[in-house]
Amino acid sequence: MRKLLDKTLVVASHNAGKIREIRDLIGPLGFAAKSAADLNFVEPEETGTTFEENATIKALASAKAAGLPALSDDSGLVVDALGGAPGVYTANWAEREDGSRDFAMAMEKVEKALKEKGATTPDSRTARFVSVLCLAWPDGHVELFRGEVEGKVVWPPRGTSGFGYDPVFQPEGYDITFGEMSAEEKHGWKPGEAKALSHRARAFKLFAETCLGA
Ligand SMILES: O=c1nc[nH]c2c1ncn2[C@H]1C[C@H](O)[C@@H](COP(=O)(O)OP(=O)(O)OP(=O)(O)O)O1
Numbered sequence: 001m002r003k004l005l006d007k008t009l010v011v012a013s014h015n016a017g018k019i020r021e022i023r024d025l026i027g028p029l030g031f032a033a034k035s036a037a038d039l040n041f042v043e044p045e046e047t048g049t050t051f052e053e054n055a056t057i058k059a060l061a062s063a064k065a066a067g068l069p070a071l072s073d074d075s076g077l078v079v080d081a082l083g084g085a086p087g088v089y090t091a092n093w094a095e096r097e098d099g100s101r102d103f104a105m106a107m108e109k110v111e112k113a114l115k116e117k118g119a120t121t122p123d124s125r126t127a128r129f130v131s132v133l134c135l136a137w138p139d140g141h142v143e144l145f146r147g148e149v150e151g152k153v154v155w156p157p158r159g160t161s162g163f164g165y166d167p168v169f170q171p172e173g174y175d176i177t178f179g180e181m182s183a184e185e186k187h188g189w190k191p192g193e194a195k196a197l198s199h200r201a202r203a204f205k206l207f208a209e210t211c212l213g214a
């Protein structure tokens with residue numbers, strides 16, 4: 001495992017909601033971070049078939065372009081009744097023909113697919129959010145960290161916090177969705193704490209412990 005010595009890194013993402021969450025998580029650790037979006041880096045094509053492959057593609061592209069370590073996140077919603085869909089294609093399900101994104105439409109698509117499978121009872125709607133973080137250096141070295149959170153897809157959507165599919169995801173043990181939680185509640189983690197809640201915070205905790213000793 002390579003330690004991260006620099007205190008400057010690039011957040012290798014173009015998703016504003018995700019960049020905000022990663023900034024929240026790294027801020028207390030004393031990092032200054034620009035995002036790939038701030039730096040006008042082109043979005044690399046996510047041609048992989050796993051979260052790990054896509055996270056690696058994104059982190060390496062930013063690390064090489066910036067000459068700095070870069071941290072990417074590839075994530076998605078894995079729904080059991082849909083055979084794991086949308087999975088690595090979670091962002092694609094939100095894409096309109098003009099390339100813009102519509103997550104209200106994406107959540108409707110998931111709901112429609114679940115109805116088609118007859119998955120109407122809470123027990124038949126189990127799902128998990130997965131986040132794979134990749135820390136890449138300009139020399140090509142990479143470290144990967146995976147976090148998952150189990151829960152259920154609910155309908156109708158509830159809450160306006162967070163981003164993406166947050167309003168339809170209710171984590172196990174809670175009666176509110178990620179969309180009804182503050183950012184702090186959704187992360188459920190601060191440096192040094194033993195537990196984290198969100199998939200991203202769980203992966204981030206591994207990253208912080210492994211590469212930062214935090
Ligand atoms: O905590 C989350 N809460 C709600 N939805 C989420 C979350 N985490 C991932 N998601 C969904 C939306 C996102 O669009 C897709 C990931 O797709 P993914 O390719 O990794 O990210 P992206 O294209 O939005 O940004 P980028 O690749 O520039 O980092 O899964």
Ligand SMILES: [Mg+2]
Nearest residue numbers: 014015046091
């Ligand atoms: Mg993407």
